[in-house]
Amino acid sequence: MPADTACRLPELEQLERLLEHRALNHEVLQYIDGLPLYKIEVGQQGPDIPVLFLVGGIHGNEAIGSQILLAWLEHLLARLTWDSGLQALFERVRIVMLPLVNVTGLEHSTRANAEGIDLMRNSPMRARGLRLWPLAGQTVSPKLPWYRGSTLTLENQAIIKVMQHTRQTANFVLAMDLHSGFGTHDRLWFPYAAHRQPPAHLAEAVALCDLFNGSYPLHDFYTIEPQSLSYTTHGDLWDHLYDTARMDKGPLLLPFTLEIGSWLWLRKNPRQIFNRLGLFHPVLPHRLRRVLRRHWSLLEFLLRATADHKHWIPTPETRPALNRLGIQRWYTKD
Ligand SMILES: [Zn+2]
Incomplete structure (x- = not known):
């Protein structure tokens, strides 16, 4: 990779430094600009x-x-050189990671890609029921936020293709997509974003939620809930991937979105609103370091819950009660 390309994006430079590690395989899916x-x-x-x-x-x-x-990946790769427990874990689990999807948006610090398309409004999913315009996705202009675009972007095509390929060689897929910018606390969202109906795998969402809260009682800063409790949108990619996976006979896909509650950083440091990334990014160095490590326990949990999914995935016997619990917890309020 030419050095000038890495210079355009510091995160790319960080990633490319890690590529030499022998425990890591990599592939360039697309070049975009x-x-x-x-x-x-x-x-x-x-x-x-x-x-x-x-x-x-x-x-x-x-x-x-x-x-x-990237910080967590660097931590894992360093541990893999000496930690035999972690080496053994990776004998029976795989991480597939696309850490820098919207490379043109990251380069220019814009939500949308260089064509003005919001990747999380770009899938074919259509929202039902009450939704806010233009937040739910609009097709008027790429100059306005939340533009859906008229065709599937290269970035989303790449994610969909990797997911298809991954599911062909996997027996279970747990996904997490990391975002920031909504609200004052950290949320873990599961489908749907398009409507208020529960997903077919509500029992699995309850089981994973309770497994995490039971295993990490001091990490009670995550609100785990369907995204539609916050707002509904057109074009959510995870709704689309989940529904596509549900239709075929392949392995189960359970997708989650981590929405880091960045408004809290703003409240503690109001001046950061004047920073270009201020609304969505911790600006003070000590806060950045804290946020970078804050979610490692969750990532480690997800890795282990993936490897040992057979120990917690609901059985035909436990599924009805978990499903009822999920309906009570998340779908009985208006
Ligand atoms: Zn986002």
């Missing part, structure tokens, strides 16, 4: 392996998601 969209893989490459699928940088002004993934 000359910038590479990388797929990274760590772990067992054989068939029928559970996969933790991690995505960052869908919105270019939310670089913190990419930075968290």
Whole structure:
């Protein structure tokens, strides 16, 4: 990779420094305006392996998601040189990571890509029921925010293709896509964004939620809920990927979106509103370091929950009660 390309994007430079590590496989899925969209893989490459699928940088002004993934990846690769427990874990699980998806948006610190398209409004999913315009996605102009575009972007085509390929060689896929910018606390969202109906795998969402809260009682700063409790949108990529996966006979896909509550950083440091990334990114160095490490326990949990999914995935016996619990918890309020 020419050095000038890496210079255009500091996160790309950080990623390319890690590519030499022998535990890591990489592939360039696309070049977009000359910038590479990388797929990274760590772990067992054989068939029928559970996969933790991690995505960052869908919105270019939310670089913190990419930075968290890269910092965690660097931590894992350093541990893999000496930690036999972690080496053994990666014999039975694989990470597939697309840490810098919207490379042109990241380069210019814009939410949309260089064509003005919001990747999280670009899938074919259409919202139903009450929705806010233009937040829910609009087709009027790429000059306005939340533009849906008229065709599937190269970035989303790449994610969809990697997901299809991943599911062909996996027996289970747990996904997390990292964002920032909504609200004052951290949320873990599951489908749907398009409407208020529960997903077919509500029981799995309850099981994973309770597994995390039971195993990490001091990490109670995540609100786990369907995205539609916050707002509904057209074109959510994870709704689309989830529904596509549900239609075929392949392995289960359970997608989550981490929405880091960045408004809190603003309240503690109001001057950062004048910074270009201020609304979506911690500006003070100590806060950045804290945010970079804050989600490692969640990532480690997701990795282990993926490897040992057979120990917590609902059975035909436990599923009805978990489903009822999910309806009570998230779908009985208006
Ligand atoms: Zn976002």
